Amino acid sequence: MGSVIRVNAYGGTQDEAQTLCEAACDAVQALDTRVLSKTASSSELYRLNHTDAADFPVAVSSELWDALAETKAIYAHSGGKAALASGALTSLWGMDTDTFRVPTQEEIDAARALCSDDTVQLDAENSTVSFAPGQELNLGSTGKGIGCDRAAEILREAVTAGTISGAVASVGGSVATVGSPDGESSAWRVGIRDPYGAANEYFATLSVGEAFLSTSGSYEKQFTENGKTYHHILDLTTGYPAETQLVSVTILAKTGLQSDALSTLCFLLGEAESREVLDLYDAQAVFVYADKTVSATESIRNDITLVNDAYTWR
Amino acid sequence: MKERKWISKTDGIVLCALVLCAAGCLLWRAFAQPGAVATVTVDGETVLQIDLQTAADAQSYTLENGVRLVAEDHAVRFAESDCPDGICMETGAISKAGETAACVPNRTVVYITGGTANDVDMIVY
Numbered sequence: 485m486g487s488v489i490r491v492n493a494y495g496g497t498q499d500e501a502q503t504l505c506e507a508a509c510d511a512v513q514a515l516d517t518r519v520l521s522k523t524a525s526s527s528e529l530y531r532l533n534h535t536d537a538a539d540f541p542v543a544v545s546s547e548l549w550d551a552l553a554e555t556k557a558i559y560a561h562s563g564g565k566a567a568l569a570s571g572a573l574t575s576l577w578g579m580d581t582d583t584f585r586v587p588t589q590e591e592i593d594a595a596r597a598l599c600s601d602d603t604v605q606l607d608a609e610n611s612t613v614s615f616a617p618g619q620e621l622n623l624g625s626t627g628k629g630i631g632c633d634r635a636a637e638i639l640r641e642a643v644t645a646g647t648i649s650g651a652v653a654s655v656g657g658s659v660a661t662v663g664s665p666d667g668e669s670s671a672w673r674v675g676i677r678d679p680y681g682a683a684n685e686y687f688a689t690l691s692v693g694e695a696f697l698s699t700s701g702s703y704e705k706q707f708t709e710n711g712k713t714y715h716h717i718l719d720l721t722t723g724y725p726a727e728t729q730l731v732s733v734t735i736l737a738k739t740g741l742q743s744d745a746l747s748t749l750c751f752l753l754g755e756a757e758s759r760e761v762l763d764l765y766d767a768q769a770v771f772v773y774a775d776k777t778v779s780a781t782e783s784i785r786n787d788i789t790l791v792n793d794a795y796t797w798r
Numbered sequence: 799m800k801e802r803k804w805i806s807k808t809d810g811i812v813l814c815a816l817v818l819c820a821a822g823c824l825l826w827r828a829f830a831q832p833g834a835v836a837t838v839t840v841d842g843e844t845v846l847q848i849d850l851q852t853a854a855d856a857q858s859y860t861l862e863n864g865v866r867l868v869a870e871d872h873a874v875r876f877a878e879s880d881c882p883d884g885i886c887m888e889t890g891a892i893s894k895a896g897e898t899a900a901c902v903p904n905r906t907v908v909y910i911t912g913g914t915a916n917d918v919d920m921i922v923y
Contacts, residue, residue, distance in 0.1 A: 488900055492919065582883060657923035665919065677923035682890030684897055686921050697922045704923070734922055 487656025494665045495649030508638045512631040519548050520627045533620045541612035549611045555626045558745040561761040565719050565752040571620025572598035579716050584707035592723035599720045629744025631655035636662050658698040679703045679731040687792040696740040700747035701732030726752050729773050737767040836874040839907045865906050
């Protein structure tokens with residue numbers, strides 16, 4: 485369990501780069517244990533979920549408030565398929581703890597009733613949060629992206645200071661690229677994981693400048709019960725894993741939080757329905773279908789090279 | 799609705815070890831030596847190095863913590879681990895400079911230095 489944080493720095497001296505990579509890693513880890521984690525009792529989100537925020541609004545740090553507000557705002561485009569308050573349902577399926585099971589229909593109906601963001605109030609002025617009893621707020625689908633934002637902040641300072649020319653960070657598979665590999669205009673090359681291959685195999689490469697990338701794929705966290713395979717991306721309108729022809733969606737966005745939230749959202753919405761929200765956030769997407777056909781938003785299509793022959797453009 | 803628990807507190811040490819390794823081995827591609835070497839660390843301590851240039855036939859390595867690695871065809875992979883998730887074994891074989899495989903529950907990290915660099919800077923998944 486847990487995700488691997490990886491930071492590679494380019495340019496500069498080995499000592500400086502190593503210290504920097506450690507600092508970036510520590511900062512991401514601290515952010516999770518202190519603020520974002522849903523399951524670690526040390527985190528602010530854990531305490532919030534275990535307080536009765538229904539009767540009186542609870543004041544939270546601006547860090548947490550911003551994360552909650554932006555996650556909620558993006559999922560407001562989901563037509564009820566995704567929500568900040570998805571915790572009751574993800575807990576029920578055992579997805580927070582990797583103890584997967586298929587719940588009964590009664591359990592699903594009861595949990596779904598607690599997953600609406602309509603009862604989640606975020607007061608900007610007082611930096612407070614309140615929600616209905618039994619609801620659980622969940623940053624599981626944006627936390628890795630927020631981690632990338634934190635890492636990128638530290639790495640960008642080092643690039644500006646001239647300590648390194650650039651760096652790439654990965655927080656559990658969500659990626660941030662900062663600066664450039666050689667201090668000039670060279671692009672970064674990011675591989676997009678092959679949904680049908682091993683974890684270190686990619687079917688396409690994407691050439692990018694400074695960017696944030698995240699992928700949501702049904703290949704991750706699968707489990708099989710009574711011969712049926714379930715993936716982990718839940719559609720809150722049904723309470724079950726999303727039924728879709730997509731196997732993965734990769735998003736390139738302005739921030740890590742946006743790329744992470746949009747990858748889940750676009751996986752749930754499907755390609756056609758995703759256009760509007762992608763435009764709104766000025767984000768790009770790569771859609772991979774079960775028949776190994778691929779499509780991408782216009783402006784990044786030329787930056788993508790399919791390196792596995794089994795994959796073709798739609 | 800992706801991964802719920804993305805870093806647990808107890809994973810800290812191994813994660814930092816991994817970052818250290820990644821930082822060390824990927825600083826400058828120019829530093830790469832000819833011939834790939836797999837370095838295995840447990841709790842950040844190097845416990846084994848495998849010369850992948852000469853590792854053609856399957857060779858099995860069992861660590862003190864029970865984790866078993868197999869080097870074959872100039873690549874190395876986790877072959878056996880008692881971890882609950884098995885993510886390390888799903889990673890598959892790694893062979894190119896900069897590639898990393900980790901078994902977080904067993905605090906074991908394998909990374910490759912030298913040889914030909916992977917032709918991507920990172921994989922998004």
